Amino acid sequence: MPRSARRSRRPHRTHQTHQTHRTLQTAGAGVAALLALTACSSSAQSASSASSSSSSSELSGTVTVFAAASLQESFTALGKEFEKEHPGTKVTFSFGGSDTLAASITGGAPADVFAAASPKTMATVTDQKDTADAPTTFARNQLEIATLPGNPDKVSSLKDLTKSGLKVVLCDKTVPCGSAAQTALEAGNLKLTPVSYEQDVKSALTKVELKEADAAVVYKTDVKAAGDKVEGVDFPESAKAINDYPIALLKNAPNPATAKAFIALVKSAEGQKALTEAGFLKP
Template identity: 60%
Template sequence: MRTRTVRRRALHAAGSCIAVMLLAGGCSSSGTAASGSAASGSASAASSTASAVTGTVAVFAAASLQESFLQIGRQFEAARPGTKVVFNFAGSNSLAAGIVGEAPADVFAAAGPATMKTVTDKGEAAGTPKIFVRNQLETATAPGNPQHVAGLQDLTRPGLKVVLCAREVPCGAASQTVLNAANIQLTPVSYEQDVKAALTKVELQEADASLVYRTDVKAAAGKVDGVNFPEASSAVNDYPITPLTHAPNAAGARSFVAYVESPDGQKVLTDAGFLPAT
């Protein structure tokens, strides 16, 4: 255990962003990845203990949380001067593999309980993960829906190019659940590593349609259109979050999780289209 802790600290000191990029392909800072000031409500989330939280907080989060968490990160930093939030957004399964492989991370937010279980089974979660939001699928099409996709059955039309998330990631598992519920057999032109990659195929007109989260359609407004379908209610994903057992910044991890669960954090998420946890 001592060897493991020393190794984690050494990795973190060398730069958590570099390690994250090697393990899962990308790093973002809440202060530079998007423009805009912190929301006015962030000040209300600060408490007398918040000032004691400093340093970098490394957050591994599902790709579908990217826009919301970047905003939450900016608000968190504004409410807690001296902190900096660094994000790694990717498919939940890749993030979980990185965490159990000793990547230096403080917080894990997954798009489904199954991938969180990978982390908890290895004793990497500090406490019991909490469900903080929910999400469900929607069909993304090119603007104007030129292929006139109205429901899931339309995705099986000959010549229609459909992409899905890989089955091992939560959006892929949810897609398979709704397709099974509708008794639909669908062979996509590709399986993508996370929901953002699947959405990008439609944005670039390399695919006619994709099953993604409703929050991703909303975040890409103007670049894609969304088509609701009733079967989506059969696969609503719970999103769990937890500080990590070997977090280099344990106090920062607990504080960030608390902020996500606070009214300020929840407002950002519901405004983005996420469903409340309860």
């Protein structure tokens, strides 16, 4: 092959070499950019995870909740869910008549949260300026008559509770369920003398469960929680005596941050679902 022809190919090879070099440079830059993006993404994810972990780790310790007796089943379940969602926390409850709990709080009992069965009993605490912020209503509850299984006395109305010989139990007038029962009786122009007044709604219900009473005026939620131990009877006057349930963070809460998180759970969609399933009305 002539020498001139061989020379003519050399520039072509050089051109290919430069082209290949540029291609490799471009590919290398692309890989570097991809690696940089991946690193940024991983860094962002790590930062997000760290932030989430940090946020979760901020909640710890025990939260003490004073709550109306009618909240026992639903709040106990929510407490377990809270502990599961926030490892390292513990929720302890003191259930009872709202008036008794309010008196304990104003008397200096250490607690983080108060959930009452009526605005009136919550006012006992707010009037003493023992709440850290304004209470908010998170649920409502309506009365129902609890009778013995099978309703052997054929109770079908509030008026039927005034029958002679029928042993009826009411909550004490100072607690929300007792005050509501009085309001319902007044709405029906009825007078009723019970065999006993109980300090909270669970005590009133227990009298029927143990067959120590024929009937009791309690909340729908308590009848539902009792299952087949009692039978529920609705009555129209109950619509005149629906109780709002307020909740508040207490001023001297030992664990305010975690207490706020528990209140947030109660008011969340998850908490509202649990309360609705227990028989509470939406606020």
